[in-house]
Amino acid sequence: MGNRVGAAREQFAARRDIVRLLPRAGGRLVAGMVAVNVVLGCLPVVFTVATAMVLGRVPAAVDAGLDSGAWDSLVTLFGVAAGAFVARQLLSPAEQAMAELMTRRIDGRVFDELMAASLRSPGLGPLEDQQALDALRAAAREVEFGVRSPGRAATGLLALIARYTELTGSAVAIGVVFSWPAAAALVVTVLLFRHGQRGGLRRYAEARSLLAADQREIDYLRELAAGAPAGKEIRVFGLAGWLRQRLRVTLLRFLEPLWAERRRIYLWPFVWFSVAGLAVTGVVFAVVGATAHEMTLTGFVLVATATLSLLRLAEHYPEADLPTAIGMRAYDAVRRFAEHVDAHDERPDPVRRRTVPEPVGAIRFEQVGFHYPG
Numbered sequence: 001m002g003n004r005v006g007a008a009r010e011q012f013a014a015r016r017d018i019v020r021l022l023p024r025a026g027g028r029l030v031a032g033m034v035a036v037n038v039v040l041g042c043l044p045v046v047f048t049v050a051t052a053m054v055l056g057r058v059p060a061a062v063d064a065g066l067d068s069g070a071w072d073s074l075v076t077l078f079g080v081a082a083g084a085f086v087a088r089q090l091l092s093p094a095e096q097a098m099a100e101l102m103t104r105r106i107d108g109r110v111f112d113e114l115m116a117a118s119l120r121s122p123g124l125g126p127l128e129d130q131q132a133l134d135a136l137r138a139a140a141r142e143v144e145f146g147v148r149s150p151g152r153a154a155t156g157l158l159a160l161i162a163r164y165t166e167l168t169g170s171a172v173a174i175g176v177v178f179s180w181p182a183a184a185a186l187v188v189t190v191l192l193f194r195h196g197q198r199g200g201l202r203r204y205a206e207a208r209s210l211l212a213a214d215q216r217e218i219d220y221l222r223e224l225a226a227g228a229p230a231g232k233e234i235r236v237f238g239l240a241g242w243l244r245q246r247l248r249v250t251l252l253r254f255l256e257p258l259w260a261e262r263r264r265i266y267l268w269p270f271v272w273f274s275v276a277g278l279a280v281t282g283v284v285f286a287v288v289g290a291t292a293h294e295m296t297l298t299g300f301v302l303v304a305t306a307t308l309s310l311l312r313l314a315e316h317y318p319e320a321d322l323p324t325a326i327g328m329r330a331y332d333a334v335r336r337f338a339e340h341v342d343a344h345d346e347r348p349d350p351v352r353r354r355t356v357p358e359p360v361g362a363i364r365f366e367q368v369g370f371h372y373p374g
Contacts, residue, residue, distance in 0.1 A: 041165025056298025103151030132340035139333035153327025193314035
């Protein structure tokens, strides 16, 4: 129980830190992202409801003929459904462009913070501290090139607005038309899967972070084997086989614990999640089938499509889950590196010297070379 409470506090703190980064993107951009994601969450619900009403009114419209009010109503509802579909296709690229802009703004300011921390120490102590170098390496890689950057975490958090707006709308539609207990059971099922997804990503990321030293060795060996600087020495001294074996051993030392952890996190928990989800869905659809004679065609179609739309929201969210689960680790690395720099600045550093003036000349090397004998 204590572990779960601690994990919940950790997740809350991570969300709070992401929210604190949002002002770095600019107030108008953040407000625009929130508005667009709310609309993107409402449009699928509008499409589902309008489509159900179209299908429910087809028989009456066909019987009444093309010149009837029923047919005009059918065409209007079809226009609403088509408009919702087209609007979503148009808004999605706009939301992606805004998200990319927000990501770059936030990551740019975080990278500036990292550069300021790396340059503000007059001594070399932080650059000789292995823990500080690990934090610097992780922060620089993820902030500049990674998909798990703080900027991605911020846009992923706002993208959840669309997903949970759609989930709320689908649940309300099921509750109003069919049954509130059924809507609540389906929402609980979806949230159960979401808990498994989110918690699994967090625990898997923690397992990877414990293997940072092996990851660093793998990167070093790969760069050594594939890079030009050591290519001649590797071939002259016959080190290719040794280097290959060393990389294999290190990779297995890194991957075997991850494979075991992934099975523990994702295999059996999701077997039980799937059993529970199938049971709840089966009961809901069984009750819908048993009471279908008491429902209108519109209501039956709406409940069926809204249920399927709601269950689809139990899946992994690629735009949000991974970035929000571990995206702030890069920012945590920035803060850890800054703390190491500040800690070193408080100690006497024998390498520390006076401020060096700007260079006024250059040292030139011309026609300098190196070769092996023979």
